[in-house]
Amino acid sequence: MVDDASAEIGAIKINKTRIAMKTLEIPSLAGVFVEDARLVVGTDPNRKTLSKYIDVEDMFSILFSDLALAYIDGSLFRDEALVGGGASFLRHLMTEPLLAATTSEKGTFVAGQAEFTTGSVFRAVADGLAGEDVLICDDLGDEWADFIGVSANANPAMITFYHAKHGNRSLSASAFHDAVGQAIKNLGRLSLVGDVMANKFQGWDATYNHGHAATAITRYMRGGTRAQIEEQVGLAATAPAVLKRVVIVTSSLSRADVEEAFGRIAAGLPVRPNFVQLYWILMGFFSACIEIGAVGYVMCQP
Template sequence: MRHLRSDPLLDGVTDEKGNFSTRKATFDADSTFGVIEASVADGDDVLVCDDLGDEWADYIGLNNSSSPPRITFYHAKHGPLSLGAGPFHISVSQAIKNLQRMSLPPESMEAKIRGWNNKYVSGSGVKTRIKRIVRGDADELMNEFAQVRLAPDAIRRVFIVTSSLSRGAVEEALKEVAAGQAPDPYFVQLYWLLMSFFSACTEMNAHGYVICQT
């Protein structure tokens, strides 16, 4: 359970990214992306939206002012509440696939920063006014990423941020199992899928978490 954290703003999420228009300057507040920017990643000094294209995560956050410094990859999802593994397969696969990117390879950073300086273009091709650099100085990004990459004690975190899971429901299901009740087969699949995610993070010296509904 310590790998599951709840954010009450996710209780009201209705979409992963929200609707888009050429005048749109922010992601919808009731989208998973909006909640990441407003709440989940509020401790990051630097936050960039890396969604679409050669993405490493939906968002990448840095905090060089904390001791030790930290790097966080955020993978956002939305879906109906469920205690099954189905909604998590894509999220877990994406998160595990990009664990190696947490080394922030220097040869990739120039192209990455160039892309982050552009406004967000939706998957359907809508050119919005949404800035990809949510927090941080665009001119200092190369230095910020180099600083955290070279820090020997940097903490690496991977967050799957989803509205499709309730921490309370998971806790209740585990209590029923502890009391001797046979678990639902779908919940067993979810349990092992999440354990595979947490274990893969540990193998790469990262900390895996799921941020979900209360």
């Protein structure tokens, strides 16, 4: 393995059943260890270096010159769709022109403000990118998503978790690591049922407070009073048919750029490895959604 300056930083070893990370020598990782959080720092006799932990837990990906192959989370995958034009991938991308004009994720905050800052991705979601009858801001605290949208009267009923992110337009995979991780971690919450919901409704009674700014932004952003929203959430959660969606809303991606990259691959032309990594990260997200009966999307620039 080499870094951007072509200096060797590590090596892998191909065994019979897995690929192991033999070495990983990055100066910034030297002296970084993973320990049991229940113990006093530095006292865990089984602590591991970060590079060893990454290897043991299979927390790395390997890309190949054959773009249809990838080694992810300890398993080898083959996906001909990547070299076949990416039609199945593109079906998960929803375009929204408003995202091209955003300049921040949440904007700035001052005491008493009643809305998210104009030009922020959060404001764009609140103003209409999320089209459900009920919209709740769940950001901060025991966060399941940045926004939760519910439509109980649709056929089928619909529950959507929105994860809003901002970034410079690129095909970089790094912009999606946090959003995908958060989205996958909270897939089990999409049902919106159980004793935990009482605490969620109580938490949503409070206005949105960011840092030291106590704003007047209500978390019940659309759908009526708490009682009315509780009723709608209950109806959607217990509906005989309900469509569950998870949407990553990001200003950092353009569908046109993705289509261009797929076109280059189909024509036998090279693409940067970060796009291939982006493809596999998002395909993992889409697949994780399917496994629990949901549909994953990315809402991005045209």
